Amino acid sequence: MMLRFRYSFLSKALSVAALLGTGALLEGCRHESVVPTPAVDYYPLEVGTYRTYAVSDTVWSKGVATPANYQFREAVTEKFTDAAGQTAYRVLRARRVSSNQAWSDDSVLVVQQQVQSILMTRDNVRTIELIYPVRAGKTWKKYAFTTERADSVRAFDANVEQPFTTPGATPKTYATTVIARDQQPIEANDGLLRRGGNLQVFAQGVGPVLRRRYAYETFYTTSNGASVITPAVIQVGRSRLEVLIDSGKL
Template sequence: MSIRICILLILLWTAFGGCRSGRDASILPEYDFIPVETGRYTIYDVQETQYTRNTPPVQRTYRLKETIGPAYNDVTGQPAYRLLRYRRISDDQPWQPDSIWSVRLVNNEVIRTENGQDFVKLLYPASDGLIWNGNRYNVFKPNRYEARNVGQPFSVSGKEFRSTITVVAQDDSTLIGQTKRVDVYAHQIGMIYKERTYLQFCTDLPTCLGKNQIDYGIRQIYRIQTYGKE
């Protein structure tokens, strides 16, 4: 091999190999930011506020428990897990069945079926700025999901989780309303925080236009309380 060819190969390796290693530093290839394993459970403290015009906001607090049930094959023949959801107002009450969803890992996608609709909650390997269509299995219009703060710590109710991923499905605020859908996942734990905000602002009176006065809507915040395996 001539000296000229050797120099060319070294230059190519430096240009492509060096840049790739620097870019990949923020990529997390692990497949366990949403662990899928029978018996895993997570309990959330949920704070819900409902807004209606000319009435005080109505606040509700309760606890929600999600437990991953036994595996089964879905209609496509893919392995999936039932997600058993329970709810109660306080610790001295028994858990009451709330709903049954499902979760599955297909190739590099974590898919949750919620109320009969599939959503791609996370895409692996995760990296800052990674974008995908969370609605690609639905007939809805595409929904742009974006991964942010990959590998960064996140605190919930005084507890710090060292390595997390924030997924933003929507974060819009205009003169007529606000919509926010954000999930945070912790390494080897799963979802630790969720916010759902759907607000409609008053627009039919000159005195309220542009002042973010809430006409109606709802805000829900989920914070992890505990987790484990049964």
């Protein structure tokens, strides 16, 4: 009787312990959450590093396209503290026509990695390039620091943290990316007479891997003032595509 009692008590104790362990495991699963990828992971910066982009630039005039191809290199040259006491990086943008030519300085960007955003200053205009957390369809005011384009909105695409393959002769696939797209006003993108867009693709651990912006008109005005719509022909406009082709340390 004593042995049976001890065995029964021990079995019940083990059963309770097992149930408690299972409950704790389930409770842990219920409280486990996926931490979103910080914005800085999509725009890493380190002094002495660079990114090189192949650029395809096209200008249309009177229905005739004039293409131009060249390269941009964005090199992180300095880490400093700005007037507001915030850490910032100076990025020197250089340009060349082909890989066998020397780089020529083009412009300077200032990029800041904030806790919840990536800020960029170009031509004395500060923009919010990315925000944290990364969520599908989330919007923000790109030009929140200026009154000129205060209602300009940028948004993440519906598919976030998904693979993306760049176009071109040597395509490359990045495992985890986000696409940030500027929302265009109807007067700039009515789908009939005018079309426009501006988007960037950021890859985790890499940074910007593609930029595309375009604005063009598919109509022309005759000598008597009549408008002729040409849906398949761009009459006036400009398009630029930048694709990352190389990165590393200087």
